[in-house]
Amino acid sequence: MASDLQFVRTPNRTNSEIIDSFCVFCQTFVGASPRGAILQLMENAHSCQEFGQPDRPKPVDKKLADKTNIARRSKKRV
Numbered sequence: 001m002a003s004d005l006q007f008v009r010t011p012n013r014t015n016s017e018i019i020d021s022f023c024v025f026c027q028t029f030v031g032a033s034p035r036g037a038i039l040q041l042m043e044n045a046h047s048c049q050e051f052g053q054p055d056r057p058k059p060v061d062k063k064l065a066d067k068t069n070i071a072r073r074s075k076k077r078v
Contacts, residue, residue, distance in 0.1 A: 005024070007046075008021070009021050012032055017034045018033065020032045021039050023048055025048050026048050028046075030042055030046045
């Protein structure tokens with residue numbers, strides 16, 4: 001899914017030069033900046049809990065994979 005579909009950018013209520021960004025999926029404020037490039041960096045750094053991040057493995061999955069690999073190695077030794 002394109003990142004521009006995940007975020008909604010709106011003008012800040014108190015300062016019209018600043019743009020606010022909100023995540024559509026988890027309804028979280030992501031960041032605010034007058035510069036689009038900085039706002040894009042903030043959006044890229046956002047880790048949405050509602051919308052899965054396929055590029056980044058979850059820590060629980062990594063731990064489970066490590067346990068599985070350890071179990072496989074121990075079976076080979078026996």
